[in-house]
Amino acid sequence: MSAVKAKILFFYFGDENFRYGVAQVYLHVLNGLDKSRFEPYLVVTGRLASPIHGLSEDVHVVELNKPGLKKSFFSYVATIRKIKPDVIVSAMEHPNAISVLARWLSGVKAKLILTSHGVLSARIAHMWRKKEGLIISTAVKVFYPFADHLVGVSRYVRDDLLKFTNKLPPSSVIYNPVFPERVGREILPAEKEKGLIVTSSRLAALKCIDEAVRALQYLDEGYRLVILGDGPEQARLQTLVGQLGLKPRVEFAGYVDDPFYWYRLAEILVLPSMWEGFGNVLIEAMSCGCQIVANSQAGAPSEVLCNGEYGFLYEGGNAESLANNVLKARSEPKDRQSLINYASEFTDVRVARQYEQLFDSLLMDA
Template identity: 30%
Template sequence: MKDQRRFLLVLRRMDVGGIEQATQTLAEALADVGHEVHVLVLKGSSRRRLSSNVHVHHLDVDRASRRGTGLAQHLLDRLVLSPLIKGSGFVWRGKRCTRVFSAFVAELEATHGDFDMILIRGQGAFENLWAFDDPRAWRVVEAITGRFADSRRGRWLTRVLYRDKQVISVSHGVEQALNTYLETRDVPLAAHEVIYNAVPTGKLERLACAPISPTLPRPYLVHVGRLVPVKNQARLLRAFDLAIQQGLDHDLAIIGDGSQRSALEALAGELSLEGRVHFLGHQANPYPWVKHADALVLSSDFEGLGVVLIEALALNTPCIACDVPGGISEVLIDEQRRLLCVPDDQALADTMLDAVQHPLEVKPEWLKRFSEDSVVQQLLEITDRSSSHRRQRKFPDASTH
């Protein structure tokens, strides 16, 4: 490939969450158009099988940083510095981890050549590698997590994590939230871009052709997501119960697992929803259920972007969601906005009824912003600008002297 670039994508774990899915999609999209792509997992083994044209590496930077003299530093950090300054554990750990990471990057580049861009995704990776200072490095922010108090200590911790970093937010909603948070703590960024996560439409369509097992006895709505507080599936269950009382003749399939599963199953029992709500647990391939649902329902209190909404639209399944901070309102545009509701049980119930009584036709143009081609092109434009700036700094115009 004439204009081949070399990318390194870094994340803490490679499990089944949204960050991991977005990383895999991006890595494979870049590799499929001829770029050289490396993925580095900082903790544990990968639970995902990436395409053979993506180079996958594993390096537990925290464990590796404790070897030799690093062990004494680790003990000092853990027993003295971290207890002395609450919340500062990542500061000391990050210094050690960054040394290990920098050495690993140097080894990779000695073998494969220099990287054009290094993308670090997720709070865990940010904290472990906060001290990595390289003009090719960008932090990809999916949500504003780990916020520190607006205090002297909190402002210092925020500066450590974000000051003069280059950041890519996955939605304008995340961009606005991050800017507001940093402005209140007087922490500047070096650069801030917005690039949506990509969705591999063709791949999803193939996966969605698999048979559904178990099948459901009625037409149904579907929810896909981790069963954790921020997803607020309790609101979903209460709203579904209200919708049934108002005449909804659908079941609800809940795909996903997490810390709230037992509580949610108990709530479904309290609402007498046995036989109408189906907890299907984690499914490696949820897309057949999404494809055949009459609508996907999202009840979250926050979504950085809401990739599950885009995936549903790619399968021609309309989406119902609460209009909450983040990127949901950037995904559900135009006619879809009537299926956005305030985060309220009754409003969500009313919107479920509206969705099944007045089906919405999904338009292909709603997906163009989230195509792999679009996202890859935006990343290439950033690498072009960054490399141009580096050359200008290295070889300044003689006329300016």
């Protein structure tokens, strides 16, 4: 007789496209879980525009078909009661607070893991109005202590939470899974295009893509920039490119399903973000032998790059400093094979095993 599988419920706030950030972390962890021991569920607050590309068929997907967290709350509670999970995994501040309440109201004695993917202090300072920031910081202080465990995607993220409450539950750091284990082995760098710089992110103000554009002014015409991603800042960035006379040297590629095509071609990836909880693109590009140039003041990138061992760190907000480090990355590059070997550690299976160990330890205490 086979052993009973532990039911693991991953709660995701979103709808339509399952693409950026938390969605990709969930995708890799769900795929990497040992399905002979765990039965994974993905509960989505909204309705997906299409089936999730690349998601294992062994993952049960439940769409609540509700707009927003408030309207999905009671459906979420009902779903917990129906599935009766052994462990609930939630991500980001709003859904985490809701998950604490939903577990309590459901009456199901599931273990609750809250995961933190962003730098809360930076989000409060730059993304939310003062009132909203106060609500979120209060929610963290009130609700987070009722979880069974907290996972930060970097030490920087976890330590930042301590600014808001000194009563965090037991915590650990689990770096993001970035690609399937097989991809980590199969991706090989192609012949690099000299002077090709790439940046990849959602085109939002906090990603500071304009800094990468401005840096081109300090580099000769042998350098060009390809911008991967879409978002609300695209029109402003296109206007800036025109104003600076850089149209022949900047390409907007939009959202691409296969960014590795560009990483294999590019010599350098730049990450000028104001802050990052982790920075998956660092590992993705590194796996293809790209040199990395990242903002030293963005939090986790310095940690992920081991304080410059695997990349170059520049003074954020200074386009000339970014350009100078691009030049340094070309003249004094990091050993390419060392970059590839380091990146190969960030696979779905390896990270899923870390989550499985956490599940096991929590369930042993149940």
